[in-house]
Structures are given as C-alpha cells and as structure tokens.
Amino acid sequence: MKVFSKIHRHQAIQKIRGELERDSFPRLQMFLLVTLTGASGFVASYTFLHVGIVEMWLRYLLSFGVAYLMFLVLLWLWLRTRAEDYADIPEVSRTASSSSDSASACCSGKGGDFGGGSASGAFDSHADGISLVGDSGGSVSDALGTVAEAEEFAIPLAILMLIGAMVFSSLFIVYSAPMLFAELLVDGVLSASLYRRLRGLETRHWLETAIRRTACPFILTAAIASASGWAMTLYAPGVHSIGDVIFYLRQGG
Template identity: 50%
Template sequence: MPTSRPMSRAFAVRTMRARLLRDSFPRVQMFILVSLTGAVGFAASAAMLLAGIETMALRYALAMGAAYLAFLALLWVWLHTSASDYLDVFPVDGSDGPACGPGAARDDFTGGGGSFDGGGASANVDFGTEGEVGASIVEKPLAAIGHAEEGAIPLAVILLALGLLSSSLFVVWTAPVLFAEILVDAFLAAGLYRRLRHLDRRHWMVAAVRRTAVPFVLTTLLVAGAGWGMQAAVPEARSIGGVVAGR
C-alpha cells in the first residue's frame, strides 16, 4: 500500500488557516479575546490603584503583564473548546488529505507618521524701563514652557490610545495564522496524525508567545512611558481621569 508524502509544518499551517477562514470567523473570535484581555488589564489597574500603587507607569506596566497572562489563558480556553472542530483537517490513516486552500497571504503592515510643525512669531519691541524689559524676557519663556506642558498631556493620551489600538489590531488581523499554528502544534504534541508525526513537536504556547510577545512588550513600554509623562506633567494625578481634570 503506498504511503503518502510527509507534510511540512508550513503546509499544515496553511491548510489549517484556510479551513479556519472558510468555516469560522477567527478575527471576530480574536477580537472577543482581545476585548476580554483589555477588560482584565483595566480591572487589574483599578485594583492596583485601590491597593495603593499610585505610580501610573508602574501600574500600567503591571496591568499589561496581567493582561498578557489573561490573554494566554484565553487562548488555552479557545484551543480546548475549538480543537475538536478541526480534527478532520488532516487524515488519521495516512491517506492524502484535503488540498490546501488559498495560500496564506502575506500580511503587510505599513505605518505612517505625522509631522509636528511649529511656527514662531515676531513682534516689534517697544523699549520701556529695565523692569518691563526684564519681565518680558522672563514671562515669554515661562509661557512657552506652560504651553508645552499642556500640549504634552493630550499627546500622551493619544499615544496611549494609539498604542493599545495598534497592538490590538495587529493581533486581531494575524489571528488566522496564530490560531492555525497553535492548533497544528497541539495536534503535533498529541501525535494524532501520521503525516505530522515526523515534525518536531513543541508546545502550542511557543507559537502563541512568538507571535504576540513583541506587540505586548512594545505596547507595555508605550503605555508605561505615557503614564510617566502624564504624571510628570500633573504630579497630583493618579489616573488618566485625574490627568484630564488636573489640566
């Protein structure tokens, strides 16, 4: 009886991804997981504030860590509740499996930046007394510094929102590949399919961390930096609400 050709891991992931896109809504499912992750992070930050952790940068970093652990736990729940739906993607008896569906398209992420342009103003100076000239020299830089601090607050809030949104969109958009990889790795670890048994087995969490750790780390640095900046501008603030109210 002829034996079928072994399947590569890349081919297995593409096949699983095509099945996920055809029979389910992986990005919608990931959106739900990401939303729950955000709720956990928000709740963790609020709980730490009640516990007395008032430094926003530290609290936001710890909240992101708690959110990431919750995200991995949610992936575990998704895997154990959904894996049985895809047991027929690869043949158990070693016969040829279904042809691979549409190839995985390369996900291109392009980002654009904005420019922050400033302009100066010129004015005629009416020479007066030495006191008036000295007051004018001192007041203008102080006013400029005050405006800069006021402008830093909304900028920090915008950066915080953009960081959370960008990382969430990235994880949601790449969900088909992430789900496909953790399913294939779970099947490999279980040794369910002959055509996959020649591949190296690894825990499904390896793929999950490899695809999501960088966005979470970058977002953590961004939100912690934004928290530090906001609290530096409004030292008495302990939350974003306090920063806005203290402007």
C-alpha cells in the same frame, strides 16, 4: 530532514488556516478575546489603584502583565474548545506527505525556508550636539520658554499615544488571528498525530507559539503605556489616573 519538517509544518498551518477562514470567523473570535483581555487589564488597574499602587507607570505596567496572562489563558481555553473539531484531519497529513517528493527535489539545491520572513528596522539617529557656551544664556532662556509653552500639548499627545498604541496592537493581533489560531491548532492539537504519521513534522509547544506571535505587541504597548503614565505624573504631580489628568488640564494646571 529539518527542511522537510518546516515544509510539513507550513503546509499543515496553511491547510488549517484555510479551513478556519472558510468555516468560522477567526478575527471575530480574536476580537472577543482581545476585548476580554482589555477588560481584565482595566479591572487589574482599578484593583491595583485601590490597594495602594498609585504610581501610574507602575500600575499600567503591572496591569498589562495581568492582561497578557489572561490573554494566554483565553487562548488555552479557545484551543480546548476547538480541539475536538481538529483532533484528526487526515487531509492535512495526506497533503503534507504527498509533497515530500517534490520537496526533496526542491531541496536538492538551496533549501527553501517557509518559516516566514522577519521584518527588521534600522533606526539611525543623527543628532547634532547641543553646546552651551557662556554667552548663550538668552538662547537657553528662549528654549526653556518654548518647552514651557509646549507642555500643554505634551500630555494630550501622551494620552493619544497610549490610546493609539492599544488600538494598533489590538488591530494587529485581530488581523493576524487566522495564522495564530492555525499555528496553535497545529502545535497544540495536531502535532502529536501528524508527527506519528509524517515522522518529520517540526513540533512546538502551543505556549511557545502564542508568546512568539503576541509578546512583541504587548511589550511595546506596555512600554508606551508606562512611559505615558510617567510623563503624565511629571506634568501633574499627585494625579493617579487619566481622569485626574484630564481634570487637571481643564483646571488650567
């Protein structure tokens, strides 16, 4: 029964995804939502700065939290506006129910899993130990001199990493918009009606689906932004914004 539930859910999602891509512009709609989300993050950062939260790493972290909450609210509003269009789609239920026989034949062996493959990466770090002995003072001094010379490149790199992380996460969410919107519609609008018809649809709350699909890009970007703010503060103590850091660099530190 659990396998049937996943099959019904997968087919319903694919059906709605196809209709979204054919009848509307889901990626453009998501681009607008992401733009509003970014604007809310900038407003939050500006507000936090003027209420006394001057630490860049903390302010960026809090701003991303506010932006993510705004993103979830925007997804809820989008779902409410599209609810009437997808409140009753008999084609989905007929497609899913007509495939029950073929699915049962397929599941007589090893059940297929349409839940989607999960990508996992293994990062192996093989770092050689650095030993400092008594007569290596010259080598340590050279290393410190090299680090000092590299500082002028560290901050531009941190700024580029911050911008790159925000652009990459935004593009990822925009690109995956058709699947995300389809899952939200199935879980937020169609789950009750389809479950009554099919008695076997795997149901989830739309908020669970939204967080599962979007939390990782936001968390990763927030971590990079916070680390970049921390690095910029270490390089230029007393700065409170990227504009201050750029001015500091132009003045030669």
